[in-house]
Amino acid sequence: xxxxxxxxxxxxxxxxxxxxxxxxxxxxxxxxxxxxxxxxxxxxxxxxxxxxxxxxxxxxxxxxxxxxxxxxxxxxxxxxxxxxxxxxxxxxxxxxxxxxxxxxxxxxxxxxxxxxxxxxxxxxxxxxxxxxxxxxxxxxxxxxxxxxxxxxxxxxxxxxxxxxxxxxxxxxxxxxxxxxxxxxxxxxxxxxxxxxxxxxxxxxxxxxxxxxxxxxxxxxxxxxxxxxxxxxxxxxxxxxxxxxxxxxxxxxxxxxxxxxxxxxxxxxxxxxxxxxxxxxxxxxxxxxxxxxxxxxxxxxxxxxxxxxxxxxxxxxxxxxxxxxxxxxxxxxxxx
Amino acid sequence: xxxxxxxxxxxxxxxxxxxxxxxxxxxxxxxxxxxxxxxxxxxxxxxxxxxxxxxxxxxxxxxxxxxxxxxxxxxxxxxxxxxxxxxxxxxxxxxxxxxxxxxxxxxxxxxxxxxxxxxxxxxxxxxxxxxxxxxxxxxxxxxxxxxxxxxxxxxxxxxxxxxxxxxxxxxxxxxxxxxxxxxxxxxxxxxxxxxxxxxxxxxxxxxxxxxxxxxxxxxxxxxxxxxxxxxxxxxxxxxxxxxxxxxxxxxxxxxxxxxxxxxxxxxxxxxxxxxxxxxxxxxxxxxxxxxxxxxxxxxxxxxxxxxxxxxxxxxxxxxxxxxxxxxxxxxxxxxxxxxxxxxxxxxxxxxxxxxxxxxxxxxxxxxxxxxx
Numbered sequence: 214x215x216x217x218x219x220x221x222x223x224x225x226x227x228x229x230x231x232x233x234x235x236x237x238x239x240x241x242x243x244x245x246x247x248x249x250x251x252x253x254x255x256x257x258x259x260x261x262x263x264x265x266x267x268x269x270x271x272x273x274x275x276x277x278x279x280x281x282x283x284x285x286x287x288x289x290x291x292x293x294x295x296x297x298x299x300x301x302x303x304x305x306x307x308x309x310x311x312x313x314x315x316x317x318x319x320x321x322x323x324x325x326x327x328x329x330x331x332x333x334x335x336x337x338x339x340x341x342x343x344x345x346x347x348x349x350x351x352x353x354x355x356x357x358x359x360x361x362x363x364x365x366x367x368x369x370x371x372x373x374x375x376x377x378x379x380x381x382x383x384x385x386x387x388x389x390x391x392x393x394x395x396x397x398x399x400x401x402x403x404x405x406x407x408x409x410x411x412x413x414x415x416x417x418x419x420x421x422x423x424x425x426x427x428x429x430x431x432x433x434x435x436x437x438x439x440x441x442x443x444x445x446x447x448x449x450x451x452x453x454x455x456x457x458x459x460x461x462x463x464x465x466x467x468x469x470x471x472x473x474x475x476x477x478x479x480x481x482x483x484x485x486x487x488x489x490x491x492x493x494x495x496x497x498x499x500x501x502x503x504x505x506x507x508x509x510x511x512x513x514x515x516x517x518x519x520x521x522x523x524x525x526x527x528x529x530x531x532x533x534x535x536x537x538x539x540x541x542x543x544x545x546x547x548x
Numbered sequence: 549x550x551x552x553x554x555x556x557x558x559x560x561x562x563x564x565x566x567x568x569x570x571x572x573x574x575x576x577x578x579x580x581x582x583x584x585x586x587x588x589x590x591x592x593x594x595x596x597x598x599x600x601x602x603x604x605x606x607x608x609x610x611x612x613x614x615x616x617x618x619x620x621x622x623x624x625x626x627x628x629x630x631x632x633x634x635x636x637x638x639x640x641x642x643x644x645x646x647x648x649x650x651x652x653x654x655x656x657x658x659x660x661x662x663x664x665x666x667x668x669x670x671x672x673x674x675x676x677x678x679x680x681x682x683x684x685x686x687x688x689x690x691x692x693x694x695x696x697x698x699x700x701x702x703x704x705x706x707x708x709x710x711x712x713x714x715x716x717x718x719x720x721x722x723x724x725x726x727x728x729x730x731x732x733x734x735x736x737x738x739x740x741x742x743x744x745x746x747x748x749x750x751x752x753x754x755x756x757x758x759x760x761x762x763x764x765x766x767x768x769x770x771x772x773x774x775x776x777x778x779x780x781x782x783x784x785x786x787x788x789x790x791x792x793x794x795x796x797x798x799x800x801x802x803x804x805x806x807x808x809x810x811x812x813x814x815x816x817x818x819x820x821x822x823x824x825x826x827x828x829x830x831x832x833x834x835x836x837x838x839x840x841x842x843x844x845x846x847x848x849x850x851x852x853x854x855x856x857x858x859x860x861x862x863x864x865x866x867x868x869x870x871x872x873x874x875x876x877x878x879x880x881x882x883x884x885x886x887x888x889x890x891x892x893x894x895x896x897x898x899x900x901x902x903x904x905x906x907x908x909x910x911x912x913x914x915x916x917x918x919x920x
Binding site: 271273274315317318319320 | 845
């Protein structure tokens with residue numbers, strides 16, 4: 214229970230379905246502030262919702278694991294000019310690994326979260342993550358790493374509802390989180406100092422040169438570590454006749470190369486760290502490369518995905534998730 | 549620790565029968581003031597001070613804050629490395645220097661002397677009497693001697709919040725200039741405490757207003773809470789000799805029983821089974837390879853309420869600064885368990901804990917996945 218409306222309603226739905234439910238809030242980061250991730254205010258919201266429902270509530274401190282598996286890799290990825298997705302790493306290593314392990318140890322049969330996605334049982338006995346009922350709120354992308362063992366232990370009860378329905382249920386139940394705004398951005402980065410301030414206090418940021426496709430310098434950036442492939446703004450360029458995009462980032466030489474939209478198109482994506490719902494897949498798949506991106510058709514062969522039609526370059530480090538219709542087959546990181 | 553029934557009765561009596569504000573002048577006010585003055589006499593007696601030296605506060609943290617922030621007078625502050633955050637954090641805010649402890653959690657007196665010798669203008673030294681996590685009793689009389697010799701201008705504060713049930717504070721803190729106590733640690737209600745301020749010790753008030761408590765702590769006193777605290781203090785001290793003997797035997801049976809049932813458990817900071825330097829009310833154990841949070845969860849489920857380190861605002865267990873200061877390895881500290889005993893603890897409670905703790909530890913070890 215994050216203290217948000219989705220996990221509040223999750224708890225209520227499971228309780229109504231007759232499960233023996235207890236609430237858990239993960240303390241992952243900081244916790245001194247009154248807002249942002251793991252703040253005392255959020256833990257209080259979660260606890261008061263649990264109280265309201267008559268459920269026990271606990272707080273688990275997974276801070277050291279969060280540092281090791283989410284924050285440190287996030288910083289290292291930026292330092293290497295990659296584009297990390299900390300929410301996915303948190304799901305991979307904390308919510309659906311550490312918490313599942315803890316729940317198992319404590320004698321619980323399942324862990325439920327408020328993600329907008331569904332776990333579907335297939336005729337052959339396997340399970341998959343499928344898109345949630347609320348298309349624009351679908352979170353199947355960030356759950357692509359769940360394997361059969363995890364899927365057997367995970368419940369996602371709000372995946373059958375739209376966000377509006379979730380808020381309606383919360384209001385009907387008198388839950389204090391009914392109108393609480395959705396969380397935004399990277400949870401451990403407070404809006405004040407932002408990503409740059411966060412990284413600045415941990416690594417040296419390097420000024421970079423912006424080159425056009427002929428190698429001529431046309432601009433500069435304050436911090437090469439903050440530039441992402443596909444980025445359009447903040448490159449210190451004079452007004453261009455047609456839009457330009459970052460086509461590559463090289464931390465070693467501190468250079469950013471820009472090009473036109475068509476220069477950004479790739480025929481294929483090389484992949485690392487492939488994970489599968491129920492075994493490796495090859496052949497035609499639908500592919501999504503950001504949390505709410507449009508799925509595009511491609512063909513998987515080993516660790517290479519070939520697009521049916523060329524697509525904008527996927528920033529190295531981003532998750533590439535494979536679907537069969539609305540079901541997740543697996544995913545990988547763009548090399 | 550449960551509130552003593554006598555304290556509950558006194559709290560109820562005062563709330564019901566004595567509604568007056570002790571700062572007023574009419575009969576009801578005078579009746580309330582009499583209750584407050586009687587309570588002040590009791591606290592003075594059990595803490596070994598004059599009645600006028602006792603300042604009532606809203607608990608132990610307020611007493612500690614008032615001592616550290618009110619008596620440091622802009623000079624250098626020195627605190628031990630195992631202080632409660634109520635002392636440690638305000639002290640660190642004043643740029644305090646830290647005096648180390650040994651592996652038993654006992655202040656290193658030579659190191660303290662050397663630290664004081666190397667500092668100018670030390671105005672305040674704060675060393676707790678009994679540690680809240682592991683129960684180590686500090687040699688306060690010897691600490692006072694070191695402070696007199698090596699920082700003669702400094703005042704000595706002791707956080708005695710954990711002490712009154714276990715040691716004769718009046719005797720062992722006789723050389724301290726400031727003493728903090730908190731009612732709920734000896735069977736009184738939460739949210740009420742006291743600070744002893746010896747005559748001649750300069751104390752700047754932190755809470756300003758109506759000038760109550762001789763201008764050392766403004767705000768209308770919690771008369772019923774203070775009266776209940778005095779009732780609890782009186783009974784605690786009257787029964788202390790017997791209670792300490794009884795609870796020491798219970799604690800020893802508990803610790804020995806767990807150590808026998810779980811042979812690789814470590815009794816924190818204890819070597820050769822010598823528990824003489826420890827308060828009777830604490831049994832601190834570490835179970836290698838067990839996560840404290842999971843242990844506490846299952847103990848709670850089995851009806852054994854315990855803690856790992858001290859509690860914090862969001863309820864999550866925090867790594868213990870006290871164990872770190874004692875040099876307990878992090879892996880060992882990760883599996884720490886603090887079992888507290890008090891005036892209400894019975895033989896049956898210890899039996900229950902002995903039945904549950906080893907079983908839960910072994911269940912956690914059996915269920916522990918190894919693929920991480």
